[in-house]
Amino acid sequence: MLIFEKGQEGRMMTILPECDVPVSLPEEGSLRKKSMHLPQVSENDISRHYTEIAKKAYGVNDGFYPLGSCTMKYNPKINEDTAALPGFKQIHPLQPEHTVQGCMEVLKTAEQYLCEITGMSRMTFQPAAGAHGEFTGLLLIKAYHESRGDNKRTKIIVPDSAHGTNPASATMVGYSVISIPSAEDGGVDLEELKKAVGEDTAGLMLTNPNTLGLFDRNILEITKIVHEAGGLNYYDGANLNAVMGMIRPGDMGFDVVHLNLHKTFSTPHGGGGPGSGPVGCKDLLAEFLPGSMVEEEEGYVFKHPAHTIGQVKSFYGNFLIVVRAMTYLFMLGKEGVPEASKHAVLNANYMMAQLKDVYDMAYQGPCMHEFVMSLARLKKETGVSAMDIAKGLLDYGIHPPTMYFPLIVPEALMAEPTETESKETLDKVIAVLRSLHETAMTNPETLHQAPIHTPVTRLDEVRAARNPKLKHEF
Amino acid sequence: MGSFVPATDHDRKEMLSAIGIESIEDLFGQLPQEVLLKDGLNLPNGMSEMEVNKKMEGIAAKNTVFPVIFRGAGAYKHYIPSIVKSVISKETLYTAYTPYQAEMSQGILQSIYEYQTMICEITGMDVANASVYDGASAAAEAVAMCRDRKKNRAFVSAAVHPQVIETIKTYCFGNGMELTVIPEKDGITDLDFLKEHLDSQAACVYIQNPNYYGSLEPAEEIGSIAKEANARYIMGVNPISLGIIKTPIEYGADIAVGEGQPLGLPLSFGGPYIGFMACTKELIRKLPGRIVGETVDSNGKTGYVLTLQAREQHIRREKALSNVCSNQALCALAVSVYLSAMGAEGLKQTAIQCMSKAHYMAEQLEAIGYSVVNQGEFFHEFVTTSKIPAEQVMGKLEEHGILGGYPLTGERAGQILWCCTEMNAKDDIDRVIGILKEV
Structure with missing residues (x-):
């Protein structure tokens, strides 16, 4: 529900004191005539609205975020x-x-x-x-x-x-x-x-x-x-x-x-x-x-x-x-800066090593801080695309890698784990990715349907672009 | 040293063995040996969290925090309701990335959709984007939107904020647009010059209302002149003023942009701020930056996605009209929460208080011999002359913990640009007058 659909006519917060000087207004010709719809809500309404909004979002604080070339490291x-x-x-x-x-x-x-x-x-x-x-x-x-x-x-x-x-x-x-x-x-x-x-x-x-x-x-x-x-x-x-x-x-x-x-x-x-x-x-x-x-x-x-x-x-x-x-x-200082880079590279290579027997790597290692998988063969064999695997990850509450980039790798998934992820986290994600591969081989149809546990399922982007609805109508 | 790396020796050993190498350095074999940093970085050692906290507090303490501010000139101290900080401090919201994975990012997408709606409501325009870097870059992007093969000339009023003019100029240096600065006359845009010089190559006319000096421009007339020359009309507006002053759409603008900082963002030594951009339906496919649209999911449930992406760099690459690929999402969130907390009535009252206090102060200053230079209507900023050098006035006020108006330079050297907001109590204004009387 949008914030405009919450609250009631006439409800408002009490933010400002009374004006303590004589009131000056613009001349008639400069006055705003057009009506303006903004929410009419209490602070409680706003607070709960955005708490609900936050439940439908995902940040680094929520979990693994291996977006390639985006370096989603922990924010201290x-x-x-x-x-x-x-x-x-x-x-x-x-x-x-x-x-x-x-x-x-x-x-x-x-x-x-x-x-x-x-x-x-x-x-x-x-x-x-x-x-x-x-x-x-x-x-x-x-x-x-x-x-x-x-x-x-x-x-x-x-x-x-x-x-x-x-x-x-x-x-x-x-x-x-x-x-x-x-x-x-x-x-x-x-x-x-x-x-x-x-x-x-x-x-x-x-x-x-x-x-x-x-x-x-x-x-x-x-x-x-x-x-x-x-x-x-x-x-x-x-x-x-x-x-x-x-x-x-x-x-x-x-x-x-x-x-x-x-x-x-x-x-x-x-x-x-x-x-x-x-x-x-x-x-x-x-x-x-x-x-x-x-x-x-x-x-x-x-x-x-x-x-x-x-x-x-x-x-x-x-x-x-x-x-x-x-x-x-x-x-971080003198030692902490290279320490961060070394572990970013270590984490990427570890993930790559643990996945390369099931997913094709676009280039053989060692990689630096990120690596690119190509799911072209998987798609050919099972019909499961990079998009399907990415959407499958969503059902596990894991943010997918960057999809379909770089453009020169077909069915690309580009993963950058960063140095602030622990081995336990990487192991869990590796297990999920392997299990998704298994699902692709045995039951590809379920992945075409994914995600099903998110607030919405796959969205109709064509419709959004064809009939743009870019704001709420009052 | 401080570190955010969780790996233990045990982890490292296991990971290296899984990769099949001896040490992490083995992974860097492709780096050219001749330029490796053999002695490491020439930086101080790292510090613990406690030490860094103390160090940053020490640096911050070298700045003067003015409890009372009468300076605007592009950055305004307004009251920020407590709920704003509470919402933008939600960890999920501030640590999220651009909402590429829509199913998992409905919250971010919906909040941007709400923001776009609110920007359309306050400006009166048809569509808004998800925001850009700040007011100046929004202005420059708006000018670039108007360019086409036959129209390569931008007209920008000299009464626009100087940093905005300079930013537009920089973008024009990039894309090759010609820039004509319309001179000011008596503190507003010179209409005669505009009528005379606007030609068939004019892509757009850009003005600011209220302008840099706080004055209301003859915005309707400027709009008609632009229309006659078949040029787009861009208005830069202060969003607080829209609580009471005519909207860009009522003045006939094609594009409305502005600095969104007054809507819930702290002064922050100049940033992060937020540039809002809105336009008429006709220009929708020229609007740069992210745009969120409503759609449905495979079960017919309402949802939100980044849309009209065929305009953007990741699809069009060198044919894209702009390279913007992010927005100031967290600032847009602050703006939405601010506008929800204030409501239309609160925004109107804020605008009225800003304007009333500025007029009260202007009268008081006139009463002690500072004459107001603005000739027509002004909103919450105004320019006065000063009997004594402006720097001296500021020095005196500073001794009392007051940041006075902004001393202007160039042809206006000796003049002061004052600003009042709802934060300036009558007592503070009277105090300034009292101090200035003594100087």
Whole structure:
């Protein structure tokens, strides 16, 4: 039941005091005439409504969440406490600098930590999400080439295993996209890359490890090919959780990176946001960074980079998300950061090892922090698809892996367990996945019907798109 | 060091043996040896939870929390009902991902559907998306929505929040749209300039109402001028003002966007905030970002899904109109709870109190020699001149724990942009007047 269908005409909460000054109203011509339907409810109505809503949702707190390339690790509770400190939460973004030295210290310290982890020189926290970071990073590349009068560089190269945001972001900055096929081992095909680069190459966008969960062993060669053609290398940090403290994008030849604090650095996803997509870069791009950067003089000051691309949103980004990530980084420190990555990789390989005799792996191991199963053969033999197995998991109260991605693997299920899951949890999920495989072989029909224990069964997406009903009608 | 890794030595041993390797390092064999971090990261050691708590409290204490705030300029201190924090602190809701698995995410999807409904109700528009990053990026995305092959020019009023103008400019640098800033005249958009310059290549006209200086724009006239030139009309609005002031749909807007922070989100040094976007039915397939729709399940039961995905990046890749693939879901939840707690009547009363207090303060300031610059109607922000340098005024107020108005710069150097909300008691306003009289 929607919140609009609850409550009663005339019911309301008592939030505001009486107005203590004479009332001023807009002139007649400026007054709102259109009626407005908002809920008419008590606090109890609201509280119970959202308790009911929460029962029909699933978070990392509810259980295993192996969404590949999404890094659904546990969100430490201390992060929520520090982000709720009045000294962060009650600060106006336009207060004088001497009254926000603590906020600036958070931004500066987080920049230093994350530059060390990525091998970059500077980092901006303006971008609000990974896709926003991609957009920002590509604008830096564009500004760089334009500043050199190198205006013919209009193409971005992406492998066919890339996230859909990569090509979409390239389009937003006016670049066209060259998609290159992957080699047989799942990495970038060097010959195809050599063919694709040229005087029109603005840059390459790459995730490494890639979306198949594989570290591209030719990475130094790849970034060199692009550099020699005059392009820049962009690192999509979606999969950084695999290699933190082991190897750095900066040392692999990348010039600009975006991170997802809501993936790698433990801040919660909030049901879809707010996230934070900081962008780090080498010195050659620093003068183009957006917004204001924190500099250390006598105390901290804000300064615009010399040739800034401008703001990509208001103020300094999703600051309270940065506070959460900083809290996490303070806890982990020098040893904890690589420890997280090593265990993320260990967990993925363990799951893969325990499943590979029943599910086909798209690529043989070892994998990094995630692995991709291909259910093409299972589908051919039993009619049970990746979707059916995913929906079968729902009936066990387990969130499925990412489905049908990367696009180059047929019937793909991409699993990323993360380091914060225990062996017991992995063993339980492995048992469920094996039992689902067994069901596929013996009784495939039940999986076509799944899920049956969720609040709703499979939903009619075609109908939703054909006759869009996007709001409640009063 | 702090750690959230549950594996014990025993676990590790068993797992390594199941994989058939000796040590975890064996899994990293593909990494090029020549660039491995051999000495590890140059970072301080990790700390326990207790130490980190203390450290973060120490950093937070270096900021000044102003109990009384008369500054807005894009970020507003409003009362946030207790129920808002209670709901957004539910662990299931804040630790969930984007609702890709609809059967397991009906709660998140339904809450977004309710949010979309509420945004349509307050703006009067037909459809709303699930939200974007903030008001400035919503404005920039709205401008990009209007672009087509023949229309590549955006007209943006100079009386729009400067950071919004700058964000639109950045997005235009990306997609190649031409941007014309319509000058302001007497603190509102210059209609003559607009009439003169709007041409057949004009994709859209963007204004803010109330504008950056708090003034109401001649929004109806601007809408007619845009319509005549066959350009889309985008209005950036303060959502609290919609409790009492005419809606974008009544002014003839095609798209309404705005910063949703006033609806239940704390100041948070600028973020996370939320950008709301709503439009007419006609533009539905150009609207970026996530959209939730109602449908039925295989048993005919009502349910909700992410819909109209053919617009989006994961389907269209480089042909997508925007790369947005998330929303500010938890902030959207806060907005929904806020609007449920306030109700239409509460939102109206909040708007009236904001406006009344701003007008009371403006009168009091005029009485002590600060003249109000706004010429027409204003909502809850207004600009005054200052007899003494604005910085000095602010310094004096700061000594009393009050964050005064925002000192403007450029051609308006010396002027102050004041803001009142329902949080500013008459006593506080009188106190400011008392202090300023002494300066």
